[in-house]
Amino acid sequence: MKLESAVKYFSPKSQKYDGTSPATGGDSLTGTDLMGAIGYCQSKAGFGMSAFLAKSGVSNDDRYRTIEQLLSYAHRTVPKLVIRAAGGKLGKCLVVL
16 A cells, blocks of 8 residues: 555545445455554654655644654754854754755
């Protein structure tokens, strides 16, 4: 299963209200299986899943989490020359970067 097809489980377009099962094979993934797999991926690669879910527009929390993680990465890897040049405006410089 591709990651792009997992997004449809967050906002389904239609719901079945009757008790019939779909006409697919028994070895297909259910919504519970998919959410468990996404949870496992988030525990192992949190930034990647947050960035993907933010890009696809699933939740605003993932957007903020991705921006915070990018800012913390930029703060860890910023060259010392930029820190000296920016002075007290380092936070604004990192947002622009």
